[in-house]
Amino acid sequence: MFKEIYIKYYPRVYATAYSLLRQREKAEDVAQSVFLRLWESWDTISPENVESYLVTMAKHAVLNEWRKNAVHARYRTFLKERFQESTDNVEEQTISRQQHTLLEKAIQQLPARQQEAWRLSRDKGMTYKEIGKIMKISRSTVKELVHKAIQALKSSLRSFWSYLLV
Structure with missing residues (x-):
């Protein structure tokens, strides 16, 4: 009995799946899964209209395939975004650490008074x-020390960045 149903209705089930999926291999897989499920539940079902029952099963199998693909696509997108974010964060953190290290080295090259005023x-x-009260100098002298420190740091960091870009 099952063999006759398979031979008679397989083309209709396959055509239904193919009309929705437009991919031969996936339509074949859906048709096979429909008949496998029919075989597994053979003892418990007794559909009055076998053809419409199988076509409905095929449509549901296609919908499940679409849902599964959508979930997988969302998950892949989620992972890609998370991986990109974590990569960006690692890159940003590395760059930030490198910049901080460079700045610290440049500050250490400043004369002691400029370094103190800068810090x-x-x-x-x-x-x-x-700062003037702590260093026992005038406000204008502090301003000048900080200004000279900024100029020296810009120059030091500029030469380093131009060295990297060459």
Whole structure:
């Protein structure tokens, strides 16, 4: 009995799957899975209209295939985005560390007074007036020291970056 149903309805089930999928191999897989499910539940089913039952099973199998593909596509997109984000973060962190190291080396090359004024200004966030009190110099002298430090750092870092870009 099963063999006769298979021979009679396979072309219709395959055609249904192919009309939806437009891929021969996938339509064959769907048709095979429909008949496999029919075989597995042979004892428990007794459809009145076998053809419509099989066609409905084929449509549901195609819908399940589409859902599965959509889930897989979303998951691949999710992983790709997460991987890209983590890669970007690693790259950003590496670049940030490298820049910090370069800046620190350049600061260490400054004269002691410029270095002190720079650190109090940038690291501690102090005003020129506050720095002047600590260093026992005028506000204008602090301004000049910080300005010279900025010029020296720009020059030092510029020469380093131009060296990398050559």
